[in-house]
Amino acid sequence: MSANAFIPLFSRTVSRRSLYLFSGVAAAAAAATTVAATASAADNRKYYSYNNNNNNGNRRSGWGFFGGAAAAAAPVVHIAAVNKDRSFxxxxxxxxxxxxxxxxxxEYDGYIGYGPILVRLGWHSSGTYDKNDNTGGSYGGTMRFxxxxxxxxxxxLGNARAFMEPILxxxxxxxxxxxxxxGAVCxxxxxxxxxxxxxxxxxDMPEDTTPKNGRLPDAANGADYVRNFYARLNMNDREAVALTGxxxxGRTxxxxxxxxxxxxxASNSFTNEFFVNLLNEQWxxxxxxxxxMQYDSPKGYMMLETDYAxxxxxxxxxxVKEFANNEGAFFKEFASCFQKLxxxxxDYPKDAPTYVFKTLDEQDL
Ligand code: HEM
Structure with missing residues (x-):
């Protein structure tokens, strides 16, 4: 059953304007069902924990579960909390x-600028995701811990977080x-x-929901590792190749x-150059x-072993050949799998809005 199925029940049971999230926590020890509201420092950056402690692994009575001994089989559910007071x-x-x-x-990083590291920040915030138990990923903002x-x-990535501080x-x-x-989309x-x-x-979720270290990829590996890694993110071959593009x-x-x-x-412009170089350089x-170990080319470019795979x-x-010959195909695939990543x-409620932002150029800014 999709987690979305819980939403009507959820909104019927609790109606609060400031409600951002009810997430169920299956705790091994406790016995009663309680609702605990905890306010974070910022006024409306609140989270609420719905404590489903019936210990029977039945997701109907809760909206999300964090791993705990008794809840091993119950996946975490993250429901998007749409703030109706905010618009496009x-x-x-x-x-x-x-x-x-x-x-x-x-001038940052030898005039590459902050764009690439902001893409890496968004990707590493999301790349901890594990489809097997739905833990990790961008939802809880745990990169702040x-x-x-x-x-x-x-x-x-401290440089990217520092860039974001005044914006927060x-x-x-x-x-x-x-x-x-x-920031990554921008x-x-x-x-x-x-x-x-x-x-x-x-x-924003509490610190104890932070995934353990070691979920991000290790570049000293070949194709089997890459395929397995992306499978954990629920990405197929085409998506894996597009994302690596x-x-x-940026640079290493x-x-x-x-x-x-x-x-x-062209380290600060988004193109299909990565694929062209993979095929054409002498590595x-x-x-x-x-x-x-890394692959180097006479022009001073490099490839990680996971890239060369x-x-x-x-x-x-x-x-790779398709994307090297057809930048449009690469852009199309990247746009869709980057959003997915x-x-x-x-889980997004049906009425959740989807935004496509205008670039500064399009706004003549
Ligand atoms: C097997 C998968 C991947 C591996 C092993 C990997 C590894 C790396 C490494 C080692 C760096 C250099 C970091 C540094 O020294 O500063 C890097 C940078 C970067 N990665 Fe990946 N990466 C992978 C996938 C991805 C994906 C999926 C994206 C985005 C969709 C991405 C975007 C970037 C960007 C933009 C940089 C440049 C950052 C900068 O210039 O500061 N990478 N990656």
Whole structure:
């Protein structure tokens, strides 16, 4: 049964204007059903926990479960909390503020600017998702906690979070999950990438819902690993290849990941260059200064082993060729699977709005 099936019951049982979320917690020890409301620092960034403690694993009486010994089989449910007081214009205003800041602070990282690292922030906030129990993902905004930040795979993302700090201060009503994903959509679009549909409704969740470290991918691996990794995110081969195409943006940094160099020439514009370079450059696997293996080309470009796996595996290779020859096909696929990545694990009520933001250029700003 879809989690959406619970929504009518949910809204009938509790009607509160300020209600952002009821999420059920199946706790092993407790015996009664209680509703606990906890307010977070920001006035309306509240979460409510619906404690379903009947211990029978029956999802009908709750709306979400966090893992606990007795709830091992019950998946977490994350229902988007749509803030009826906010409109498209409110979110477009946040988009514009991020986009203008990307434009203004263009000297960051050797004039690459903040776009690529904002895409990485949105992706790493979402890339902890596990389809097997519906944990992780962007919903709870848990990237704001030290535990998640300290995952080695997130090294360097402090710069992106610091970029977002003044924006959170200016718009304290947005959740961290919404902000981080909106930032990634904004960066893709402002760097001339495809329009990516975006939906609000993520809710800041407490620290103990933070996924354990180790869920983000390790670049020192081949095609089987890549396929398994993306399967956990519910992504097929075509989606896996399209998502990796985001490596047209930005670069690797020795101090962050132990890898060195950009994937191509146009590090701050979203193109299909990643696929073109994969096919056309002369790649050589060698040890970098940090002692890690990476593919290098005479032009000074690099590929991770997980990137290069896309030309070693015949099924992936076919898709790489298609995207290298047809940027439109890449853009179309990327727009749809990037939205899916950012929304993994979230149930949206039927009346939840979907937004397509205008770029600054389209607004003549
Ligand atoms: C197997 C999957 C992946 C692996 C192993 C991987 C690995 C990496 C590594 C090692 C870096 C360098 C970080 C640094 O040194 O600063 C990086 C950067 C980056 N990744 Fe990925 N990545 C993967 C998938 C993705 C996906 C799915 C996206 C987005 C859709 C993405 C977007 C980016 C971007 C934009 C950067 C550049 C960040 C910057 O310039 O600061 N990556 N990735």
């Amino acid at each position: 214009d409110d979110y477009q205003r946040i988009y514009n503020t991020i986009a203008e800041k990307i434009r203004e602070e263009d 030290k535990l998640e930040q300290s995952d080695g795979a997130n090294n360097g 201060k200016e718009f304290p009503w947005i959740s961290h999950g919404d902000l981080y994903t909106l 960066a893709v679009q402002e760097l001339q990438g495809p329009k990516v549909k975006w939906r609000p409704g993520r809710v 985001a490596h047209c943006l 940094h020795l101090k962050n990941s132990g890898f060195d160099g950009p994937w191509g020439a 050589k696997l060698q040890k970098n200064k940090a002692g890690n 896309l030309v070693q595996d015949p099924a992936y290779l076919k898709i 950012l929304e993994n694990g979230i």
